[in-house]
Structures are given as structure tokens and as C-alpha cells.
Amino acid sequence: MIEHTTHIRVRYAETDTMGFVYYGNYPLYYEVGRTELMRSLGIPYADLEAKGIILPVTKIEATYYAPARYDDLLTVKTRIEKRPSVRITFRYFIYREDTLLNEGTTVLAFTDAEQHRPLRPSMEIENLWNEYFNY
Amino acid sequence: MIEHTTHIRVRYAETDTMGFVYYGNYPLYYEVGRTELMRSLGIPYADLEAKGIILPVTKIEATYYAPARYDDLLTVKTRIEKRPSVRITFRYFIYREDTLLNEGTTVLAFTDAEQHRPLRPSMEIENLWNEYFNY
Amino acid sequence: MIEHTTHIRVRYAETDTMGFVYYGNYPLYYEVGRTELMRSLGIPYADLEAKGIILPVTKIEATYYAPARYDDLLTVKTRIEKRPSVRITFRYFIYREDTLLNEGTTVLAFTDAEQHRPLRPSMEIENLWNEYFNY
Amino acid sequence: MIEHTTHIRVRYAETDTMGFVYYGNYPLYYEVGRTELMRSLGIPYADLEAKGIILPVTKIEATYYAPARYDDLLTVKTRIEKRPSVRITFRYFIYREDTLLNEGTTVLAFTDAEQHRPLRPSMEIENLWNEYFNY
Numbered sequence: 001m002i003e004h005t006t007h008i009r010v011r012y013a014e015t016d017t018m019g020f021v022y023y024g025n026y027p028l029y030y031e032v033g034r035t036e037l038m039r040s041l042g043i044p045y046a047d048l049e050a051k052g053i054i055l056p057v058t059k060i061e062a063t064y065y066a067p068a069r070y071d072d073l074l075t076v077k078t079r080i081e082k083r084p085s086v087r088i089t090f091r092y093f094i095y096r097e098d099t100l101l102n103e104g105t106t107v108l109a110f111t112d113a114e115q116h117r118p119l120r121p122s123m124e125i126e127n128l129w130n131e132y133f134n135y
Numbered sequence: 136m137i138e139h140t141t142h143i144r145v146r147y148a149e150t151d152t153m154g155f156v157y158y159g160n161y162p163l164y165y166e167v168g169r170t171e172l173m174r175s176l177g178i179p180y181a182d183l184e185a186k187g188i189i190l191p192v193t194k195i196e197a198t199y200y201a202p203a204r205y206d207d208l209l210t211v212k213t214r215i216e217k218r219p220s221v222r223i224t225f226r227y228f229i230y231r232e233d234t235l236l237n238e239g240t241t242v243l244a245f246t247d248a249e250q251h252r253p254l255r256p257s258m259e260i261e262n263l264w265n266e267y268f269n270y
Numbered sequence: 271m272i273e274h275t276t277h278i279r280v281r282y283a284e285t286d287t288m289g290f291v292y293y294g295n296y297p298l299y300y301e302v303g304r305t306e307l308m309r310s311l312g313i314p315y316a317d318l319e320a321k322g323i324i325l326p327v328t329k330i331e332a333t334y335y336a337p338a339r340y341d342d343l344l345t346v347k348t349r350i351e352k353r354p355s356v357r358i359t360f361r362y363f364i365y366r367e368d369t370l371l372n373e374g375t376t377v378l379a380f381t382d383a384e385q386h387r388p389l390r391p392s393m394e395i396e397n398l399w400n401e402y403f404n405y
Numbered sequence: 406m407i408e409h410t411t412h413i414r415v416r417y418a419e420t421d422t423m424g425f426v427y428y429g430n431y432p433l434y435y436e437v438g439r440t441e442l443m444r445s446l447g448i449p450y451a452d453l454e455a456k457g458i459i460l461p462v463t464k465i466e467a468t469y470y471a472p473a474r475y476d477d478l479l480t481v482k483t484r485i486e487k488r489p490s491v492r493i494t495f496r497y498f499i500y501r502e503d504t505l506l507n508e509g510t511t512v513l514a515f516t517d518a519e520q521h522r523p524l525r526p527s528m529e530i531e532n533l534w535n536e537y538f539n540y
Contacts, residue, residue: 009437009440011433011436011437011440012286012287012292012436012440012450013286013292013294013432013433013436015286015287016282016283016285016286016287017184017282017285017286017287017289017339017340018189018191018248019287020191022282022283023162023191023192023195023241024159024160024161024162024163024166024283025159026159027158027159027162027418028159028416028418031159031416031417031418032414032416035414035416035417035476044476045417045476046475046476049152049475054153056153056155056158056199056202057158057199058198058199059196059197059198059199060158060195060196060197060199061195061196061197062194062195062196063193063194064191064192064193064194064195067191069287070287070451070454071440071449071450071451106158113153144302144305146298146301146302146305147301147305147315147421147422147427148297148298148301148421148427148429150421150422151417151418151420151421151422152417152420152421152422152424152474152475154422157417157418159418162283163281163283166281166282166283167279167281170279170281170282170341179341180282180341181340181341184340204422205316205319205422206305206314206315206316287454288459288461288518290461293432293461293462293465293511294429294430294431294432294433294436295429296429297428297429297432298429301429319422324423326423326425326428326469326472327428327469328468328469329467329468329469330428330465330466330467330469331465331466331467332464332465332466333463333464334461334462334463334464334465337461376428383423
């Protein structure tokens with residue numbers, strides 16, 4: 001398993017009339033989580049794009065347990081729990097202190113930026129998965 | 136079953152560097168879909184809030200089949216497929232012409248705006264469900 | 271002068287904890303206003319981009335007179351008041367019924383999408399300005 | 406003068422089809438700038454709201470010099486240059502390394518959250534201005 005933790009301060013822009021973070025903004029927090037996880041692995045997403053690889057999201061699931069509010073300092077734990085193939089699944093756990101507010105999963109597909117076709121990750125990336133997933 | 140159809144024009148703001156609608160913006164389209172469905176039923180969400188009822192989202196699922204792009208005119212079909220209780224499930228189907236681009240589900244909870252407790256919908260709303268769901 | 275009127279329904283996503291439309295969302299409404307004005311002139315912005323012309327914003331000014339709220343049906347009046355050159359200035363007036371809520375101005379620059387250099391608009395566009403601005 | 410510096414990492418969500426940060430997202434960066442400046446002064450905006458004071462924006466001006474892109478690490482310098490009264494003016498300067506990308510100004514009004522009337526800041530805040538602006 002690969003895990004990475006980062007922090008996000010809730011912006012006023014991200015809240016809504018209820019005084020909660022709007023449900024559609026959690027995907028942005030997930031994006032921050034997986035961006036920072038990938039940077040920590042030495043494969044920043046910006047570098048993938050520069051090599052003609054994009055990672056569109058093909059599936060999302062999220063459960064909202066409790067609301068986040070303006071100025072909350074959130075902890076985002078992001079995990080890759082199973083060896084990625086053409087698809088890569090990230091899981092996210094968003095906390096305010098010890099309270100789990102939100103949990104989510106996204107599936108992304110390694111895709112050729114030009115032809116929009118699925119793409120096997122490079123040997124460099126395959127080797128990276130080998131380090132973490134011994135099967 | 137209750138079904139309602141509305142249309143959304145993709146804004147530039149909603150696209151990203153890939154040239155696609157950012158995955159986190161589909162929940163906004165779902166919101167438009169369910170807002171217009173509820174208005175068509177005679178229970179605009181704004182009226183519920185005025186009566187102290189809020190409908191926070193507790194769960195979302197979405198599948199992305201093909202990208203939407205700037206200025207696309209999308210069709211959003213929104214459905215309530217089963218009789219709501221304290222929870223109400225909406226399903227969404229987003230098309231560009233005949234192509235299904237995205238499909239999603241959200242679960243929302245009728246909630247007391249003051250005490251943030253689950254709330255049974257009013258008789259007026261119960262009667263409305265009775266019209267559509269004969270069980 | 272060129273003027274065009276369109277309508278926008280405020281989304282819950284666009285509001286904030288104050289219960290008002292977040293100030294950073296008015297530029298999105300301006301975008302809708304100028305997109306629809308350009309479409310009405312027969313030069314949809316999407317077509318310009320397809321021809322390698324982009325129109326980045328170089329300047330914005332906005333004044334907020336009164337808040338817009340969730341589900342408000344806004345009227346957006348968009349104007350080109352002076353003949354565009356390499357730069358094009360749009361003015362926006364956002365109303366809820368007869369109340370002016372917000373007023374803004376954006377300056378955009380006709381730009382080569384490849385080289386990111388300023389670009390004289392095509393003869394077709396120049397002729398269009400000739401129809402409206404007789405000087 | 407009061408000055409504060411903070412950093413923002415550009416999210417994919419904030420970019421658009423041009424590959425640039427969407428012009429309507431700079432106000433979000435300004436919000437982060439002034440939030441962190443106020444926190445550094447010992448008057449976090451969340452505390453003001455808890456006391457029934459809101460600070461809606463009444464005016465914005467921004468100039469866009471050069472685009473920011475996905476994953477750029479931006480520096481936001483925020484300044485209060487003149488003694489606030491009922492209104493408070495913030496200036497923002499957004500850099501990528503040494504390049505000034507964007508410059509903006511917002512005016513906000515100390516406002517009673519209940520009655521939506523202009524409000525004189527508390528003695529505590531007046532004393533704070535006295536420390537920085539000797540007139």
C-alpha cells in the first residue's frame with residue numbers, strides 16, 4: 001500500500017449557503033491528495049502530462065459523514081491500495097482533527113493525450129509499483 | 136418513477152487543461168438537474184430551505200464515459216426511481232446529443248436546518264410521493 | 271453599441287456561507303454574458319478557438335451593489351460600447367428583476383493560440399464591427 | 406503598511422481549456438491572501454463571523470499580466486496600504502518565482518451580519534490599525 005498525508009485549509013469560496021463545504025468541492029480535495037501523493041512518489045502529474053500522458057477520472061464514489069466548514073484545517077489521507085494497471089484507484093479519507101468527515105474513491109485511466117486511448121504506464125512507473133506491491 | 140429533463144451549456148470556467156469538463160463539476164450539473172426536477176414537482180428546494188429543511192448530500196457515485204467540452208449543450212435527465220423516505224436518491228444521465236457522457240447517483244437526507252437531525256418529509260411531500268409511487 | 275441580454279439561475283454551488291453568491295463567481299456570469307453576446311453576433315467563441323484565436327482576459331473591474339442568492343433568476347446585460355481593436359471591452363450589468371446587483375467590465379485580447387501574441391481580428395470580424403460602430 | 410506573504414499551489418480544477426488558471430479563480434487566491442494576512446494580525450476572519458461581523462466584497466479590480474498554469478507554486482503578497490475605516494482595501498500581487506503574473510485590489514465593508522448594515526470595527530481592531538498606521 002502507498003499512503004500520503006497532506007493538509008487543506010477550507011476556502012470561503014468552497015462553502016455554500018448551508019455553511020458547509022459544497023459536496024462538489026470534495027473532488028478538488030481528492031485532486032490535491034493524489035497530486036501530492038504522486039509528487040511524493042517522484043512522478044508529479046505535471047510531468048506525466050508533459051510526456052503526453054493524461055489521467056482522466058472514470059469513476060468516483062464518495063460518502064459524506066459530517067460537514068467541513070470555512071477555515072477548517074483538513075487532513076487528507078490518500079492511498080493506493082492495490083497495484084495499478086491501466087487504471088489506478090485512489091482512496092481518500094478527509095479528517096478534521098480525529099473526525100472522519102468524508103471518504104472517497106476515484107478510478108483514473110492512463111491515457112494517451114493525443115489519441116485518447118488507454119495506455120500502459122512506462123517501465124519507470126511499473127518499477128515503482130513493483131517496489132510497493134510485491135505480486 | 137419521476138423524470139425531468141433540463142439543459143446546460145458548458146462554461147469555460149468548468150473546463151480544465153485537458154480541454155474537458157473537470158470531473159468535480161459534474162456534481163454541479165447534478166445539482167441543476169435535481170433543482171429543476173424539484174421545481175417541476177412544485178417543491179422548489181429554495182422553499183424547503185425557507186421552511187427550515189436542508190438536503191445535504193450523503194453519498195455520490197459517478198461514472199465518466201466520455202468528456203464534455205466547452206460550449207457543449209448538454210441534456211441532463213434526472214430521475215427519482217424509488218420512493219423517497221428520510222433519504223432521497225436521484226439518478227442523473229448526461230448526454231451530448233445521443234451520446235451518454237456521464238451517469239451519476241446522489242443520496243440526500245431530509246435534515247432539520249437548526250438541529251442537523253434527520254427529518255421525515257411533510258405530509259405534502261409524502262402525498263406527492265404517493266402520486267408517483269403506488270406502494 | 272452592441273447589447274445582448276441573457277438569464278442565469280444561481281446554483282447552490284455558487285453561494286457561500288453568507289448565503290450570497292461568492293464574489294469570485296461573478297466573472298463566471300460575465301463569461302456567460304459575453305459568450306452569448308458573441309454567439310448572437312455569429313462569432314461563437316468556440317469557433318474562434320477552433321481557428322487558433324484565444325481571448326484571455328487582461329483586466330477586470332467589478333462593483334457589488336447587492337447580493338444575489340441561491341435560485342435567483344438573474345438578468346445579465348452585456349455590452350460592447352466601443353469599437354474593439356486588438357482588445358475588446360465588455361460591460362456587464364446583472365439584475366434581479368429591476369434591482370442592479372452588480373456591474374463589471376472585462377478587457378480581453380485577441381491572441382494567437384500558438385505563439386501567445388496579440389492578433390488583429392480577421393476581416394470578417396472587422397466588418398462586423400463596421401456594422402455597429404460607424405467610425 | 407501591513408504586508409503578508411503566502412503560497413498557493415495551482416489545482417487542476419482551477420485551470421481551463423487554454424491551459425491557464427481561469428480568470429475567475431484569482432479572486433479565490435486573493436481570498437487566501439487576505440485570510441492569511443488577517444490570521445497573522447490575530448483577527449482571523451472566522452472569528453469576526455463568529456462575532457456577527459461579515460466582510461462582503463464591494464469592489465474588485467485585477468490586471469492579468471501572464472498566465473499561471475497547473476501545479477505552479479504561486480507567491481501571494483497581500484497588503485493593506487491605507488488605514489481601514491468601515492471599508493478595508495487589500496492589494497494583491499501574485500508571482501511565480503520573480504514574475505508578476507497578476508495584480509489586484511479588493512474593497513470590503515465591515516457589515517453587521519444580521520441587519521446587513523455598515524459597521525464600525527471594534528476598538529480592538531481600531532487599536533490594531535493604530536499600531537500600523539500612525540495618523
